Amino acid sequence: MSRDQKMDPPAPQAPITDAGMLLGVRKVSVLMPGIIVFAVAFGAAASAKGLSFLETMLMSAFVYAGVAQLVAMELWRPEWSWGAIAGLAVVTATVNARMVLQGASLQPWFAKYPKVLNAFHLFFFTDANWLIGTRYQAEGGRDLGVLVGAGLALWLVWVIATGGGYMLGALVSDPSRYGIDLVMPIFFAAMIVPLWRGRRGTVPWVVAGLVALVTARLVDGYAFIIVGSLAGAITGAFRDDAA
Template sequence: MTEAAPPPPVTLKGMLHGARLITPLIPGSLVFAAAFGTTAAQKGLSVLETMLMSAFMYAGSAQLVALELWRTDVWTGAAILAIATVVFTVNARMILQGASLQPWIYPLPNRVLWPSLALLTDANWLIGTRYHADGGRDAGVLIGAGAALWVVWFAGTLPGRLVGGLVDHPERFGIDLVMPIVFTAMVVPLWKGRQDTICWSVAALAALATASIAPGYMFVVAGGLAGSLTGALLGVLDDRRRRPHG
């Protein structure tokens, strides 16, 4: 009978390290949060409603997508269902990201595991994945990065809400490119060879194809699923090749 893996350590030192690793993303996150605050102001959300949305939803792209469908008049069941469906679609990638962390953080006790997943974002998932791939075990890195980014996101929402026209068009200044560029730079070191090239290429092609034929944000889910399934298939084929014959 195989013994259960021991839970990884969660230390203050690890949390502080994770918070430091998130530093390059702070400028882009602040602008992104302010853009959300500005959009919320234009949709008529109060300061309290806007801040509560950032505090509890904590999902930048999904929050902006929700505001695209936000009603300023009468709410109906269909309108609520539409927003819930779109938000779920945009955030469905978190299912795959959370699953990829399972070997590392699953042994944590529930009182630590669930808050750490509540703080999961693309940014701290990427930071945690790189850290763990390099041999790190302290889950505090994942938690600290997520908590630090939550503070940045929450704080950045307020000025955008209070000053409605603060960042109406961040693309004019190229600010909207800050986070994609940083993310790309962080992803590159995760590349491990031919299999990753195939998976990333399939994910990109699936996302582009879906974006051209399906409205909304289905391309996010399509790309993630296509890349994940390709990786799983290649893993199975690789295992078969390595098995001794006969």
């Protein structure tokens, strides 16, 4: 075997296929109603806060942060100081910190693909992609087209629905008033159930939930997302080492 053959990792057999992208679109279609409702709520909230239509659309297209965008609207103000900007950055970074753990959980899959392809699809990476990818990988799937297709479909729907929400104005600017804030948690709960792997996963799940609840009661803001996730991950790691 030559030196080049030893240094170059084997290329994946199916880096990305059209069939995989279509499969991703089908898998994510069940989440579309919740995504649309949340995007409409964000667009309406942005309109109520005084953002222009262009600013709102650009935020959804290029920031594309889902829940973090709604959180940002809650903290939005007509006049900004450097302290307020820093505070908003910390809060949104905290909300999005879960993506670090989600990406790490799928890294063994991602690592087999070119960095350019990973950089592209990770821009569209969301909670929904992670749930879909985790289930798909657990079933033996390896075609990254599933994540690319799901991500592109979600992004497109999010941007379009944001525009519709902006046009509706303040009609659904308060998601909790209509129970909209419960839509995504219900979808995520339904998607997570098939990931259950028996009693072995009980302890990390329970620890993560309890720590997150306690943190939410004791600490203002969204620190419970990071603390709960880390508690569950560390617990799971120690249990794996002890096995």
